[in-house]
Amino acid sequence: MRTLEKLGRWLYDRSRLAPLVRKLLTHGVPAEVARSRKGWFYVFGQALVFLFLLQVVTGSGLAMAYVPAPAFAWDSLRYMNEEMFLGAFLRAVHFVGASAMVLLAFVHMTRVFLTGSFKFPRELNWISGALLLFLVLAMAFTGQLLRWDQDGVWTVMVAAQFVGRAPFVGEQLMQILLGGETLGGATLTRFFTLHVVIFPLLIAGIMVFHVYLVFQNGISEPPRAGRPVDKATYRDEYRELVEEGGARHWPDAAWRELVFVAATLLVVFGLAWMIGPQGPGPAPDPTALEADPRPDWYFRWYYALIWLKPQALDELVLVWFPLAVGVALLALPILFGEGERAPSRRPWAVLLVAMTVLGWGTLTGFGLRPHWVPLFETTAPSEEALEGAPAAAREGAQIFFERGCQYCHQVQGLGGIYGPDLTMVTRRMSPEEVAVRTVIGVRNMPAYYGVLTADEMDRLVAYLRWAAGEER
Amino acid sequence: MDASDESATGQPREEKGSSPSRPPKEPGAECGGGAEIAPDTDRRRFLQKLTLSLSGFMGALVAIPWVGFVLSPVLRDTPTAWRAVGTVEDFPVQSTVKVTYFDAEAHPWAGFAAETAAWLRRESEEDFVAFSTYCSHVGCPVRWEEGARLFMCPCHGGAFYEDGSVAAGPPPQPLAQYPVRVRDGTVEIQAVGVTAQRG
Numbered sequence: 001m002r003t004l005e006k007l008g009r010w011l012y013d014r015s016r017l018a019p020l021v022r023k024l025l026t027h028g029v030p031a032e033v034a035r036s037r038k039g040w041f042y043v044f045g046q047a048l049v050f051l052f053l054l055q056v057v058t059g060s061g062l063a064m065a066y067v068p069a070p071a072f073a074w075d076s077l078r079y080m081n082e083e084m085f086l087g088a089f090l091r092a093v094h095f096v097g098a099s100a101m102v103l104l105a106f107v108h109m110t111r112v113f114l115t116g117s118f119k120f121p122r123e124l125n126w127i128s129g130a131l132l133l134f135l136v137l138a139m140a141f142t143g144q145l146l147r148w149d150q151d152g153v154w155t156v157m158v159a160a161q162f163v164g165r166a167p168f169v170g171e172q173l174m175q176i177l178l179g180g181e182t183l184g185g186a187t188l189t190r191f192f193t194l195h196v197v198i199f200p201l202l203i204a205g206i207m208v209f210h211v212y213l214v215f216q217n218g219i220s221e222p223p224r225a226g227r228p229v230d231k232a233t234y235r236d237e238y239r240e241l242v243e244e245g246g247a248r249h250w251p252d253a254a255w256r257e258l259v260f261v262a263a264t265l266l267v268v269f270g271l272a273w274m275i276g277p278q279g280p281g282p283a284p285d286p287t288a289l290e291a292d293p294r295p296d297w298y299f300r301w302y303y304a305l306i307w308l309k310p311q312a313l314d315e316l317v318l319v320w321f322p323l324a325v326g327v328a329l330l331a332l333p334i335l336f337g338e339g340e341r342a343p344s345r346r347p348w349a350v351l352l353v354a355m356t357v358l359g360w361g362t363l364t365g366f367g368l369r370p371h372w373v374p375l376f377e378t379t380a381p382s383e384e385a386l387e388g389a390p391a392a393a394r395e396g397a398q399i400f401f402e403r404g405c406q407y408c409h410q411v412q413g414l415g416g417i418y419g420p421d422l423t424m425v426t427r428r429m430s431p432e433e434v435a436v437r438t439v440i441g442v443r444n445m446p447a448y449y450g451v452l453t454a455d456e457m458d459r460l461v462a463y464l465r466w467a468a469g470e471e472r
Numbered sequence: 473m474d475a476s477d478e479s480a481t482g483q484p485r486e487e488k489g490s491s492p493s494r495p496p497k498e499p500g501a502e503c504g505g506g507a508e509i510a511p512d513t514d515r516r517r518f519l520q521k522l523t524l525s526l527s528g529f530m531g532a533l534v535a536i537p538w539v540g541f542v543l544s545p546v547l548r549d550t551p552t553a554w555r556a557v558g559t560v561e562d563f564p565v566q567s568t569v570k571v572t573y574f575d576a577e578a579h580p581w582a583g584f585a586a587e588t589a590a591w592l593r594r595e596s597e598e599d600f601v602a603f604s605t606y607c608s609h610v611g612c613p614v615r616w617e618e619g620a621r622l623f624m625c626p627c628h629g630g631a632f633y634e635d636g637s638v639a640a641g642p643p644p645q646p647l648a649q650y651p652v653r654v655r656d657g658t659v660e661i662q663a664v665g666v667t668a669q670r671g
Contacts, residue, residue, distance in 0.1 A: 071583020153585075154612060158627075160666060161611030174666065175545040181665025184586055185579025186545070287572040287589035289605055289613040292626045306610060307628040307642060314644050318610075372629040372641075376615075404620025408629075418629055446631050446639035451621045 024250065030221035031245025034252035038222045041115070044108035046257035047264045049211065051101045052203060054268070055139075058094040059196065066146070068192035070185060073148040077280045092272035098140055100268050102298045105136050110353055113332075116341025117220035119229045123333035125217060128210040130329040135203045137298075142195035144296045148188065149281035154293035156183055156191070157286075165319050183286055218242060219253070223341035231338060292376075300367030301360050307372050308363070374407035375416030385412065389466050396463025399456050403448070411467050419445060426468045431461045551576040554653070554660040563594040563659065568616045568634060571602075576663040590650055590661055591616055591623065593634065602661045603636050604648035611666075614647065623647060 012018065033039050065084060067076040080087035109129065112118055118126035141159070145152040156178070163173040179186030221241055247253070278296075282288075295303050309317040343350050380401040386394055400406055408418035425434060435457050441447030452460070540547070555573035563569060571592045578586035591603040591614075603623070607614050612627035622639055623632040630641035637646045651662040 069581045069583070070585035071581055157606060157611045157613075157666070161606065164666075172546045176543060178545070178666070180545050180577055181550055182575045182577075182588060182663075183666075184575050184577060185582030187585065285584050285587075287570070287584070287587050289570060289589060289615045291613050293612055303627075309642075314642070370628075373626055374624050374629060374631075376624075376626065402619040404617050404622060404624070407617075407620075407624070441639070444629070444640045446620070446622055446633065448620075 025248070027215065027249045028242040028245070029219045029247050029249045029253050030241055031247040032222045033219055034245075034247035034249075036222075039253055039256050040260070041111050041222075042219060042253065043257045043260035044104050044111060045211075045214070047261050048101060048104050048108060049207065050261045051097055051104065051264065051268075052207060054097045054265070055094065055101065056200065058090055058097060059200075061090050062094055063196055066192075068146075068189050070148070070188045073146070073188060074280050074283055077147065081277055081280075088277045089272060091277035092275065093268060094143075095278040096268045096272045096275070098143055099296075099298065100264060101136055102140050104264075105133050109133060110357075113349065114343050114353060115220065115223050116229070116343075116346065116349075118333040118336075119339070119341060120231050120234055120333075120337045122213070122217050122220060123337055125210065125213045126333040127330055128206050128213065130326075130332075132203060132206050132210060133329070134326065135199055135206070139195060139199050139203070140296070140298055142191050142199065144299075145191055146188075146195055147279045147281070148284055149279050150284050150288070150291045151279070151281055151293050151295075153183065153284040153286060154291055155295065156187060158293065162318065165315065167319065219249070220341075223343070225340070225342040225344045227342075228340045229338050290376075292373075295367075297364070297368070301363035302367075304363040304367035304370065307370070308366070371417045373416075374404070374418065376407060378406050378415050380406075381412070381414055385414070390462065392459045392462035393466035394463075396459035396461070396466075399452070399460050400463055403452065403456075405460075408445075411464070422464055422467075424468050426461070426465045426470055431465070434461055434464065550665065552665075553663050555663050556658045556660050557590075557592060558659050560654060560657050560659060563592060563600070565594050565596060568593040568618070570605075570616070571661065573661055573663060576665065588663065591647075592652070592659065592661070598654070600652040600654065600659055601636070602650040602652045603632075604650065604666075606648070606666065607643060608638075608645045608647060609641070609643040 033042050062080070065076060065080050065087070067073055077091070080091055082088075112126065112129070141155075145155040145159070160174045160178050160183075163177055164170045166173055175181065177187075177190070178184070179190045218238055221238065282291075294300075306317060340346055378401070381397050386397055389397070397411075400409075400411065405422075406415040408416045410417060410421045411423050413423075429437070437445070438452065438457065438460070439447060439449045441449075553576040557571035557573050568591055570589055572587050572589045575582075575586050575588055589605050591605060593601045593603065595601060605613050607625040607627065607630050609625065609628055609630050612625050612630075614623040614625045614630070614632065616622075617624050621634050623634075623636075625631070625641065625643070628642050630643040631639040632643065632647050633639045635646075636649065638644075650664060653660050653662075
């Protein structure tokens, strides 16, 4: 025991830690952050640092078993899930931890935005934080495709097509991303290196800088209406506020952070235990075209957005919108570095957050249950459903199913929901109108000219009329 | 590199300016104070320049091979190859079938990833067309639906007619096509890669 103590003292002395430790232990924070319930709004950043460490720990474990070769990656994940001790759990923690990181990054940013904490002198806190957000999203994206199942492989393709739309350098970006002309032997190793080496190093570096800035500029005081930030006086005012309050980060504010971190950890482990590892889904094969690629939940809003946007705005939504959001985030503290911080005096900021959350929620809702995709798994109407139908209507039902109408249209509750429900269509339109629409097509309805014969068209109409109850 | 050095030293200078009453320190005790000592000025300036430019030089030297390596897919010539996908008799006239073939550059460790698929349509006795399987919208895999005579995309509801033109949904342009040729009764597709499809 005495030896250990001596060793500890020796290390403490020789590493010259005393001044640094003293500084950290006596670091002052605004009294309100330490001693009022508002302190609970100042815990998310600490949780993000912790989650990053959790991702590094779990990820470094996974990297020991993951084989970043296109031919074997999927099998190595299956092996982790099924054969390795705690392999499934480790993968689950890594996935849930990543989800928590994406979520908390946005929560953290929203809090900082609402309390105006990005204003002078904390502009660089915000800018480095925005860079960290981009990197966290990049990690989520690359992590999803390292799963290397059908979703993962098509995600690469979609990503390649996506950057291919970038102005001027699209094709080059595509080649850099894929490591060549196609999804091939050089692709997965690139994403693996980005996910495992380059992005984590960048995150670690910027995160250290970010925390250093939080320390140097101090934790922002909860805003007060009518006390705008003035560059000439703010620093002195802040110093006085902290000194007068006499509150210290350790342990007056730190305990809340640690309680929140512990709760986060418990939730992450609990969820990981409950839902298990994410995938890998069906085996990847770029020649298996019956794939149904979907991004993970954190990108579903974007998946929905690129459907919802008007066709003419393709380039705008796909390319310029993400770029503009990124630039706006980086420029925010430069453009609005002074003035009121209190949300009650910044109605536009509050409105922006409300709209963003609302928009994100709506789009994610759409994205999780997309109605615009053809329902490929739909089946032909059963005998019972067609009971009492005349022969022509029965044949019409078969045509309706076989010719793909049923992928997008429902009749009597059977079929996709992209197009309108056609159960009652013959009550709205004459048979001729139905035929003309089908043959010529409408805005999002392909023209069936040359696909359906006049005879088939008649039987199709017979089916629809029977479904509408006109021929019973 | 240089910019960050400047900002790091710029901070204390600013503070110094704001409190002119600060007692003078020992000469040379603070960095940048060398400018006040006449005999050292030239030598120090030279050494500063030397160290900084050496650092920059080393950085560039290390960066060149790395950047070149990472950018190699852009810098080299695009590989292409003709791949046989079957004989003419394999494809009935007016049929659209999936064919698979190896990429122009098929690494042995790529496994399945070395293969690509295309939709091959025989328009007439002589004419073949090969369509990309990637939707022109965001690149999801389109599947041929024989009954509807449409290519359909599972992601955003895009649909294409049998000639590859847009039938419905958000795709901005027709399905891309690959070069096809018939040689000695064998149908061959040129494996060109996805970047070449973008026109």
